[in-house]
Every structure is written in C-alpha cells, then in structure tokens.
Amino acid sequence: MLAEGNYIAGENTFKKSEKLYSTRVGLVEYDERRVSVVALKAFYTPAVGDTVIGKVTDVTIGGWLLDIKSPYPALLRASDVIERSYRPQKNELSSIFDVGDLIIAKILSYDRTRDPRLTIREPDLGKITHGRIVKITPTNIPRMIGRKGSMITMIKQETNCQILLGQNGLALIKGKNIEDEQLAVMAIRKIESESHTSGLTNRVTEMLKKEKTKKSDT
Amino acid sequence: MSTVARIKRTQIAQLMEKGKRLDGRELTAYREIKIEMGIIEKAEGSARILLGDTEVLVGVKIEVGSPFPDTPNEGVLTVNAELVPLASPTFEPGPPNENAIELARVVDRGIRESKAINLEKLCLEPGKKVLVVFIDVYVLNHDGNLIDASAMAALAALLNTKMFKYEIEEEEIKKKPGYDPLPMQNYPIAITFAKINGKLAIDPWLEEEQVMEARLTLTTEKDGKICAIQKGGTGYFTVKQIVELAQTAREKASEIRKLLVKE
Amino acid sequence: MPKSEERMIDKDGVRIDGRKYNELRQTKIEVGILSNADGSAYIEQGKNKILSAVYGPHEVHPKHLALPNRSRLRCRYHMAPFSVEERKSPAPSRREQELSKVIREALEPSIFLEYYPRTSIDLFIEILQANGGTRCAGITVASLALADAGIPMRDLTTACAAGKVEGQLVLDLTDNEDKKGEADVPVAYMPNLDAITLLQMDGQLTLEEFEKTINLSLEGCKQLYELQKEALKVKYVAVKEEVEE
Numbered sequence: 001m002l003a004e005g006n007y008i009a010g011e012n013t014f015k016k017s018e019k020l021y022s023t024r025v026g027l028v029e030y031d032e033r034r035v036s037v038v039a040l041k042a043f044y045t046p047a048v049g050d051t052v053i054g055k056v057t058d059v060t061i062g063g064w065l066l067d068i069k070s071p072y073p074a075l076l077r078a079s080d081v082i083e084r085s086y087r088p089q090k091n092e093l094s095s096i097f098d099v100g101d102l103i104i105a106k107i108l109s110y111d112r113t114r115d116p117r118l119t120i121r122e123p124d125l126g127k128i129t130h131g132r133i134v135k136i137t138p139t140n141i142p143r144m145i146g147r148k149g150s151m152i153t154m155i156k157q158e159t160n161c162q163i164l165l166g167q168n169g170l171a172l173i174k175g176k177n178i179e180d181e182q183l184a185v186m187a188i189r190k191i192e193s194e195s196h197t198s199g200l201t202n203r204v205t206e207m208l209k210k211e212k213t214k215k216s217d218t
Numbered sequence: 219m220s221t222v223a224r225i226k227r228t229q230i231a232q233l234m235e236k237g238k239r240l241d242g243r244e245l246t247a248y249r250e251i252k253i254e255m256g257i258i259e260k261a262e263g264s265a266r267i268l269l270g271d272t273e274v275l276v277g278v279k280i281e282v283g284s285p286f287p288d289t290p291n292e293g294v295l296t297v298n299a300e301l302v303p304l305a306s307p308t309f310e311p312g313p314p315n316e317n318a319i320e321l322a323r324v325v326d327r328g329i330r331e332s333k334a335i336n337l338e339k340l341c342l343e344p345g346k347k348v349l350v351v352f353i354d355v356y357v358l359n360h361d362g363n364l365i366d367a368s369a370m371a372a373l374a375a376l377l378n379t380k381m382f383k384y385e386i387e388e389e390e391i392k393k394k395p396g397y398d399p400l401p402m403q404n405y406p407i408a409i410t411f412a413k414i415n416g417k418l419a420i421d422p423w424l425e426e427e428q429v430m431e432a433r434l435t436l437t438t439e440k441d442g443k444i445c446a447i448q449k450g451g452t453g454y455f456t457v458k459q460i461v462e463l464a465q466t467a468r469e470k471a472s473e474i475r476k477l478l479v480k481e
Numbered sequence: 482m483p484k485s486e487e488r489m490i491d492k493d494g495v496r497i498d499g500r501k502y503n504e505l506r507q508t509k510i511e512v513g514i515l516s517n518a519d520g521s522a523y524i525e526q527g528k529n530k531i532l533s534a535v536y537g538p539h540e541v542h543p544k545h546l547a548l549p550n551r552s553r554l555r556c557r558y559h560m561a562p563f564s565v566e567e568r569k570s571p572a573p574s575r576r577e578q579e580l581s582k583v584i585r586e587a588l589e590p591s592i593f594l595e596y597y598p599r600t601s602i603d604l605f606i607e608i609l610q611a612n613g614g615t616r617c618a619g620i621t622v623a624s625l626a627l628a629d630a631g632i633p634m635r636d637l638t639t640a641c642a643a644g645k646v647e648g649q650l651v652l653d654l655t656d657n658e659d660k661k662g663e664a665d666v667p668v669a670y671m672p673n674l675d676a677i678t679l680l681q682m683d684g685q686l687t688l689e690e691f692e693k694t695i696n697l698s699l700e701g702c703k704q705l706y707e708l709q710k711e712a713l714k715v716k717y718v719a720v721k722e723e724v725e726e
Contacts, residue, residue: 454676
C-alpha cells in the first residue's frame with residue numbers, strides 16, 4: 001500500500017519482503033529511510049508517562065478501575081492514593097473516589113501482559129471537580145498542541161480557559177464562565193474536523209476573534 | 219480449543235518441511251479408511267466410518283413431509299451434525315455451535331450440488347407430499363478431518379438406505395411391504411487439506427488441525443467435476459496452491475469412491 | 482415450467498441486467514457513517530444494501546473468552562427480516578452462523594490481532610437488502626469498517642464471486658443468476674499479499690472452468706479494491722476540500 005525498497009518501517013507500517021505497507025489510513029511521512037504513517041483515525045493505546053483522563057467504573061478491594069477509552073481498563077491502586085498504610089477493613093475506598101468520578105492520572109506501567117496502572121502522585125493530578133470534558137480523536141492531539149504548543153497556547157489566551165489534554169482523547173476545559181468554555185469547545189471541534197489541513201492555527205484564531213466580537217456586539 | 223505445546227508446533231512444521239508428518243505419513247497419504255454399513259437397524263440407512271482414529275456415524279431417516287414452495291416437485295434433503303460431547307474434551311453439550319453447523323452445511327453442499335440423490339423421484343404428490351431425507355451426522359471420536367469422514371459416512375449411509383414402498387390411495391399414502399434403494403445418481407467425495415507453515419498436507423489429523431493456519435475442502439463428483447469448496451481457518455491460500463489441490467483432490471476422491479461404490 | 486425459457490444471457494453475451502460477463506454491479510461505498518461505532522461503512526452493490534460497524538478493540542465480555550496472546554475477533558452476519566422476498570425470521574439461521582464464521586476467517590488474516598491481547602473486536606454486518614453475493618459484499622464493506630476504526634491491518638480484504646450461468650462464466654452474480662446458474666464461487670482476497678482468505682463453491686465445474694472462474698473472481702476483487710481505496714480517500718479528503726473552498 002505504500003513504498004517498495006530498502007526502507008525502515010516506522011509507525012503504523014509493516015514490511016514484507018522489501019515492500020512496505022501501511023497498516024492504517026493516514027498521511028505518509030518520509031524521514032531519511034524511515035517511512036511512517038500518521039494515522040487519521042486510531043484509538044488510544046496506553047503508553048507509560050501519558051497523562052490521561054479516566055472515569056471510575058468500579059471500586060475493588062485494592063483500588064479503582066478506570067475507563068480510559070483504550071482497549072484496556074486501567075487500575076489505580078489504593079496504596080497510590082492513601083499515604084498511610086492502607087487497610088481494606090478501615091478505609092472505604094468509595095469515599096475517596098466513587099463510580100462516575102473523573103480522574104486525571106499518569107500511566108505508571110503498561111505492557112502486553114498486564115493492564116495499565118495509573119498514579120496520581122504528581123501535582124495537578126487527581127479528581128476533576130469542575131470544567132467541561134470534550135472528546136478528541138487521539139490521533140489529533142498533536143494538532144491540538146500545535147508546533148511548539150502554538151495552537152493550545154493560542155486557544156488558552158483567546159478564551160481565557162485552562163485546557164488539559166489527556167493523551168487518551170479527552171480534554172478538560174476550565175474557564176471563568178460558560179461562554180469562555182463554549183468558545184474553547186468550538187475551537188477544539190474545528191480542529192477535530194479539519195485536523196489534516198494546513199493553515200489551521202490561523203483559521204482557528206480568526207474564528208475565535210470573530211466569535212468574540214459577535215458576542216461583545218450583542 | 220486446547221493449547222498445543224510450542225515444541226510440537228515446531229516439530230510438525232519442521233517435519234513438513236522435509237515432506238514428513240508426525241504420524242509417519244507422507245504429505246499426500248490418506249489415513250486408513252474402514253467402513254461399516256447398515257449398523258443401525260431402526261434407521262433407513264446408516265454407516266460408520268473410521269478414518270484413522272476419527273469415527274463418525276451417520277443415520278438416515280426418511281419421512282413424509284411437504285416440499286419447499288420453490289421446488290414443489292422435489293423431495294427434501296436436510297443434513298444435521300452433532301459434535302457429541304463424548305467424542306472430544308472440547309465438545310460441549312448444547313445446540314450445535316458454528317463448527318457443527320459448518321460441518322453439516324459442507325456435507326449438505328456436496329450432496330446437494332452434485333445432485334447425488336435424484337430428489338425428483340422422491341415426490342409423492344407435487345406441491346403437497348414428498349419424502350424428506352434426514353441425514354444425521356454423529357461424530358463419535360474426534361481425531362481430525364471431520365469433514366471428509368462425515369461426507370464419506372453420509373454417502374455410505376445413503377448408498378444403503380432403503381426407501382419403503384408406498385402407494386397412493388385416495389390421497390392417503392400407504393406403506394407397502396418391501397423396500398427400494400434410494401435413487402442415487404452421483405457420488406461426491408470431499409477431500410480436505412491443511413496448510414501448515416506454508417506446506418500442504420492431505421487429511422489432517424487432530425494435532426495437525428490444532429496448528430494449521432488454514433484448511434481447504436474440495437468435493438468432487440464421479441466425473442471429476444468440482445461441486446463444492448470450503449475454506450476454513452484464519453490463514454490464506456494462493457491461486458496456484460488451490461489449483462494444485464483441486465487436482466490432487468480429484469485423484470484421491472476417485473480412489474476413495476472405489477471403496478464406497480461397487481459398480 | 483414455461484417460465485424457465487427466459488434466458489439469463491442473450492446471444493450477444495449481455496446479461497439480463499445489461500452487464501457484460503466480466504462487469505461488476507453498480508457499486509457505491511461510503512465510509513464512516515455511524516457516529517456511535519468506532520468504525521463503520523456502507524455498500525450498495527446492485528440491489529445489495531449492507532451496513533457494517535466495528536466496536537473495539539475493547540475488554541471482552543464475558544471475560545473468559547479473552548485470549549492471552551491476541552485479540553478475539555467476533556463477527557455477526559445478520560439479515561434484516563425485510564431484506565428478502567419472504568420475511569426472514571430475525572433469529573440467526575444456520576446459514577447466517579456459517580457465514581459469520583467464514584467471514585470472520587476471511588478477515589482475520591488481515592488484522593494485527595496480536596497487537597491487542599485480551600481484548601475483542603466486534604464486527605457487525607447487517608444485510609438491509611439482499612440480492613445475491615451478500616457474503617462477499619459484506620466482507621468488502623466490513624474490511625473498510627475495520628480500517629475506519631483505526632485497527633492496524635496488513636491490507637484491505639476485498640471479496641467478489643464469479644460463477645457459471647447458462648454455460649458461460651460470469652462475474653458478480655445476482656440472486657437470480659445464482660439460483661438459475663450452474664455454479665457460484667465466492668472469493669475473498671488481499672491484493673497486496675496475493676492471499677485468498679475465503680473460498681467456497683457450490684454447483685458444478687470442471688477443473689479448467691474452476692481455474693478460470695477463480696481468476697475472474699480475482700479480477701472483480703481487484704476492481705472492488707480500487708473502489709475501497711477510493712471510498713477511504715473520499716472520507717478523509719472531503720474535509721480538506723471543504724476547508725479550501
């Protein structure tokens with residue numbers, strides 16, 4: 001589906017007898033002899049160190065199970081959350097996080113044989129108390145951030161919102177008022193639908209400015 | 219599905235590379251076939267086939283029923299297969315699973331498409347009453363290649379099926395004493411191959427089936443025409459392989475046909 | 482039977498619906514049309530109308546079905562009760578169960594299932610209207626739904642049938658041609674790997690005819706493969722054009 005000859009198979013590709021094929025629908029990138037494909041659509045595969053937003057789906061004896069929109073559920077252990085030694089008899093886990101709670105966490109470990117494990121032992125991690133959650137296709141996250149963070153910084157400035165991107169395709173937006181949040185959501189939706197086009201940062205800026213003047217007029 | 223030891227997998231693959239197999243056969247050698255006919259007296263026809271250690275019993279029952287609306291002048295053929303739990307630790311009781319259904323449908327396809335039974339002769343009263351031929355495949359011991367064994371057993375059972383004589387009296391069907399043989403006009407034989415590590419082997423036994431990537435069943439008729447094919451498993455074949463297998467299948471089928479049909 | 486006098490192919494080799502022997506039915510494919518599914522696609526091939534959706538990879542339910550070393554592909558081929566002349570009972574028939582199995586086996590070789598152990602990928606194929614060759618069209622459309630779901634694959638799988646009608650070999654049989662014809666050979670194929678992943682046949686063919694028929698099917702597969710790639714491009718390029726206008 002892609003290239004033939006002496007190439008190195010990069011991301012989303014595989015090689016069979018000197019022929020290189022793409023495994024996903026996407027845009028091809030050539031870098032020296034390495035060929036990779038930027039997938040236009042893919043689901044989230046956990047990677048150690050990723051910041052993710054997850055929803056508590058179950059409280060077990062040793063911790064919580066979170067849905068992080070990946071093929072696997074993630075485990076947050078009680079010992080990670082409770083400082084002192086944890087005793088199942090005493091501590092009621094559901095009083096800390098309960099089913100339905102949204103949590104920002106980092107992926108601590110993950111491999112083929114075990115489901116991902118999470119940690120919240122870092123600043124800014126933990127339960128989400130307010131803000132809006134927007135879905136993003138995980139493959140579009142690099143676009144959301146932009147070159148050297150240009151896109152995300154611009155949106156933050158223009159909308160006065162705090163935005164946290166979970167690598168698993170969820171973004172948390174915290175603004176001073178609903179209008180600001182609404183604006184940030186609009187920007188994200190626009191990036192989402194036009195992600196693989198060029199000149200996007202400028203168009204989004206334009207749109208945000210236009211929307212803001214519209215609002216101040218009324 | 220039970221797990222196969224990794225060394226056995228490589229053993230089978232390495233042997234096949236040299237054209238040999240774990241049970242000592244050549245790649246093109248079929249296992250020994252034993253046939254017993256008419257062993258269930260209550261059934262109109264029956265046969266038991268031993269293909270190596272694979273054992274299949276087929277019973278044929280004939281009843282009066284109504285025809286399908288689109289073929290009012292033809293008798294009805296139905297094939298059902300049971301993977302009886304006593305035949306393998308992996309078989310479970312309950313309604314037929316997809317393996318049993320596939321088995322039944324492949325056997326059915328061979329008999330139906332080759333027009334093995336002259337169904338028109340099974341019509342008693344056009345559009346109203348016909349004879350229904352029930353073929354029930356009973357797998358008694360699973361040691362691989364159930365398709366070939368079942369198809370063979372089904373054909374053998376049909377060949378010794380006795381159809382009761384009847385007469386129609388004032389729209390009533392009355393059985394008369396005596397029997398006629400079933401009107402057979404073709405003898406389909408199914409031959410299955412397994413693809414293991416890129417190599418092809420005829421008549422796979424259980425351990426080969428557990429490691430095979432794909433299998434291909436070709437059913438041929440008495441004049442050498444192909445009448446049914448089924449590919450199974452999660453691997454693939456190339457056109458060249460398929461054409462080669464079709465030729466081998468034709469030759470093997472005519473050998474096996476001689477065992478079953480004494481003309 | 483007076484009606485059977487009607488010929489399926491006229492003396493110039495033109496079929497009853499105006500096609501030549503090696504011509505596919507009018508085919509239209511769309512990708513990504515269901516918002517709930519992780520991936521989806523729709524195909525119209527003649528009067529066949531088929532919808533396919535993919536969910537996953539995700540946790541397997543029930544849990545004991547999970548495989549330790551790879552993802553489990555589950556496939557359901559199902560016909561809507563109104564899809565055929567006489568209402569079909571919605572309960573899965575034996576035919577549907579067999580087809581679900583062979584379709585699954587036709588698609589499995591294309592997917593990197595080993596990337597996602599302990600998960601399942603659930604594939605649904607709904608036949609909204611059937612007019613012959615639905616298993617093949619189902620495979621063609623399901624492969625696109627898998628691609629749309631972002632599941633890593635070796636190649637797209639494409640499928641097409643060829644057969645023999647009134648002594649002539651023809652491509653992409655309609656229901657009528659299949660019923661009145663002498664043989665039908667559905668084939669699924671991965672063009673990049675030259676791999677046949679589904680092969681069935683019913684009817685009667687000599688070895689020579691069979692070889693020709695299978696090659697004719699492959700021709701059809703290759704044409705459909707182009708349409709598949711086209712459909713994927715349309716889905717992902719359409720957005721781009723919209724912006725540039």
